Amino acid sequence: MELGRPNLEVFADTLLELGQQNKELLVVTSDSRGSGKLVSFGQKLPGQIVEVGIAEQNLVGISAGLASTGKIVFAVSPASFLTARALEQIKNDVAYSDIPVKVVGISAGVSYGALGSTHHSLHDFAALQAVNNIDIIAPADNFETREVIKAALTYPRPIYIRFGRKPMYHLHKRGTAFEIGKAIILKSGSDVTFIATGETVSRAVIACVLLEEQGISCGVVSMHTLKPLDEGIVLDAARGSRAIITVEEHSVHGGLGSLCASLLLQRGLCNPFKIIGIPDEYTVTGSQVEIFEYYGITPEGLAQTACQLLEEETFK
Amino acid sequence: MDSNHRCEKLSLAKLERKSIQYRKNVLSMIKKANAGHTGGDLSCVDILNVLYNYVLNVSPENFMDLDRDRYIHSKGHSVEALYTVLADRGFFPSEELDTLNQFQSHFVGHPTRKVFGVEHNTGALGHGLSVSVGVALAGKMDGRSYRVYTLLGDGELQEGSNWEASMSAAHFGLDNLVVTVDRNTLQITGRTEEVSSLEPLADKFTAFGYAVRTVNGNDVAALVEIFDQAPFEKGKPSLILARTTKGKGVSFIEDQANWHHRIPTDEELTAALTELQAAEEARQVQDGTR
Ligand SMILES: Cc1ncc(C[n+]2csc(CCOP(=O)(O)OP(=O)(O)O)c2C)c(N)n1
Ligand SMILES: [Mg+2]
Numbered sequence: 294m295e296l297g298r299p300n301l302e303v304f305a306d307t308l309l310e311l312g313q314q315n316k317e318l319l320v321v322t323s324d325s326r327g328s329g330k331l332v333s334f335g336q337k338l339p340g341q342i343v344e345v346g347i348a349e350q351n352l353v354g355i356s357a358g359l360a361s362t363g364k365i366v367f368a369v370s371p372a373s374f375l376t377a378r379a380l381e382q383i384k385n386d387v388a389y390s391d392i393p394v395k396v397v398g399i400s401a402g403v404s405y406g407a408l409g410s411t412h413h414s415l416h417d418f419a420a421l422q423a424v425n426n427i428d429i430i431a432p433a434d435n436f437e438t439r440e441v442i443k444a445a446l447t448y449p450r451p452i453y454i455r456f457g458r459k460p461m462y463h464l465h466k467r468g469t470a471f472e473i474g475k476a477i478i479l480k481s482g483s484d485v486t487f488i489a490t491g492e493t494v495s496r497a498v499i500a501c502v503l504l505e506e507q508g509i510s511c512g513v514v515s516m517h518t519l520k521p522l523d524e525g526i527v528l529d530a531a532r533g534s535r536a537i538i539t540v541e542e543h544s545v546h547g548g549l550g551s552l553c554a555s556l557l558l559q560r561g562l563c564n565p566f567k568i569i570g571i572p573d574e575y576t577v578t579g580s581q582v583e584i585f586e587y588y589g590i591t592p593e594g595l596a597q598t599a600c601q602l603l604e605e606e607t608f609k
Numbered sequence: 610m611d612s613n614h615r616c617e618k619l620s621l622a623k624l625e626r627k628s629i630q631y632r633k634n635v636l637s638m639i640k641k642a643n644a645g646h647t648g649g650d651l652s653c654v655d656i657l658n659v660l661y662n663y664v665l666n667v668s669p670e671n672f673m674d675l676d677r678d679r680y681i682h683s684k685g686h687s688v689e690a691l692y693t694v695l696a697d698r699g700f701f702p703s704e705e706l707d708t709l710n711q712f713q714s715h716f717v718g719h720p721t722r723k724v725f726g727v728e729h730n731t732g733a734l735g736h737g738l739s740v741s742v743g744v745a746l747a748g749k750m751d752g753r754s755y756r757v758y759t760l761l762g763d764g765e766l767q768e769g770s771n772w773e774a775s776m777s778a779a780h781f782g783l784d785n786l787v788v789t790v791d792r793n794t795l796q797i798t799g800r801t802e803e804v805s806s807l808e809p810l811a812d813k814f815t816a817f818g819y820a821v822r823t824v825n826g827n828d829v830a831a832l833v834e835i836f837d838q839a840p841f842e843k844g845k846p847s848l849i850l851a852r853t854t855k856g857k858g859v860s861f862i863e864d865q866a867n868w869h870h871r872i873p874t875d876e877e878l879t880a881a882l883t884e885l886q887a888a889e890e891a892r893q894v895q896d897g898t899r
Contacts, residue, residue, distance in 0.1 A: 323803060325797075347805075348767045349768075351767075377733075407644060408717065408719055409730075411733040520674070579712030580712070
């Protein structure tokens with residue numbers, strides 16, 4: 294796999310391109326244009342950026358107001374503040390009022406790992422999962438990021454998009470189709486399938502290589518859309534492979550893993566199943582890589598989890 | 610408040626020398642951790658210095674006493690300044706700060722109560738004032754003598770929660786609350802007045818029910834004088850509008866938005882430390898200790 298750029302940069306470049314083509318596109322920031330790599334957007338399209346100051350609730354409310362008049366609005370702020378502090382604005386002014394604001398959470402998950410829990414967003418999937426009428430996307434690589442930003446432009450519903458700031462591996466073949474709500478199968482396998490989202494997908498892909506070396510047949514799904522969940526692909530994966538492992542840069546509660554578990558159990562599918570994410574504890578701090586290592590979100594860690602899960606199943 | 614734990618009030622000359630030393634420590638710490646909020650740290654060093662070495666009756670010995678003064682660091686990103694001062698006051702050995710921002714260190718990039726001496730976890734802006742109001746209100750309820758001090762960034766004031774808390778502070782008549790605003794006129798994107806204007810700030814705070822005083826927030830003597838006067842009015846919360854320079858003390862860092870969280874290069878660190886060293890020597894000559 295070839296290392297690409299940070300999704301954050303791809304997001305910013307795509308937005309600039311789209312903004313140059315469409316004068317109705319607005320970016321709204323809360324002292325976040327630097328962290329959102331939007332300084333150049335602000336310089337080139339000064340009439341299309343609205344700065345509201347350090348005020349995330351205000352950011353989402355103003356975005357909803359702007360968007361209600363037909364403007365195409367991207368509200369951009371660190372995922373942690375955006376989805377915790379401005380949750381009520383997202384719930385009422387965007388989702389409930391059905392205003393198609395594009396809520397963009399930057400530096401998501403543990404991207405700001407060393408800055409502590411105030412700066413982590415390990416709750417955003419869970420919080421928004423329980424809010425009706427907002428879709429949730431976590432692109433895995435540069436391609437998915439670019440495609441979701443393009444799709445968001447004309448997307449008729451409220452949408453939340455979150456990603457991090459480290460360079461990501463390219464995961465997709467040329468010509469891959471992207472559609473919100475349609476997961477992408479990167480690889481199929483009959484022993485174990487990883488259903489992963491966001492910045493963890495590339496780790497699952499490498500874990501597969503390690504497992505195949507041991508003769509274990511592996512699959513990987515990039516579940517870029519958590520809501521609406523591509524149920525068909527999850528069910529197919531559970532029918533086509535013995536074990537399922539979900540992987541996400543989020544609390545193990547209320548995210549991708551919970552969604553898949555709920556779906557599978559209610560459809561009577563009881564595969565060996567494991568949710569990999571950040572456990573419900575005082576989260577360790579350090580770089581994103583260090584935190585991933587600690588919680589086993591590494592190719593080696595994931596491969597080991599897969600082996601254990603398959604072994605437990607054999608001895609059941 | 611005649612607690613015998615009140616810090617031994619340092620002389621102005623000693624306080625001024627401490628500010629210089631703190632600035633050196635902050636810069637070295639940031640360089641070592643390769644992370645930190647340089648501009649905002651240097652901006653508020655003098656305020657923290659006067660608070661911890663002159664005003665607060667807080668020490669490692671009395672930190673569990675219910676009557677201790679409370680300091681809540683609302684502008685949590687300026688954590689290196691707080692850690693520096695707490696280490697100097699003996700809350701923990703300064704060597705522990707070598708682990709700042711490292712994996713599993715308690716010295717996270719924003720204050721947490723896992724660090725002895727920290728009253729409250731901060732880092733998301735716009736929380737400290739409400740929490741301070743709560744602590745001050747409890748003090749009133751229980752008839753305790755402590756005061757509550759908090760420090761806000763000026764950009765931080767854009768968070769609406771501060772104004773909600775301000776209404777409560779005035780409503781409850783919290784004259785045991787002393788709020789300081791680090792008015793350095795900069796936030797990440799640039800000048801506060803260009804990002805989302807705050808002025809007329811003193812008038813706003815007055816209208817919200819504070820007794821307001823303005824001070825040069827980088828002048829230790831002026832800070833001592835103003836804190837000595839607090840509370841400014843019976844029945845009202847006090848607000849100190851501290852006019853500061855972001856990055857204060859190092860000429861090439863001063864008043865530059867891009868130094869918000871820039872890390873000095875090796876050359877810049879050397880130049881900064883040299884400049885601070887010269888300031889320290891000049892200070893010693895002035896004091897007659899050299
Ligand atoms: C709720 C919240 N939103 C955004 C941030 C990111 N942030 C950290 S520091 C900062 C600028 C603060 O400016 P100011 O309050 O003026 O502080 P100072 O100039 O003293 O550094 C911002 C936006 C944050 N920490 N918390
Ligand atoms: Mg400021």
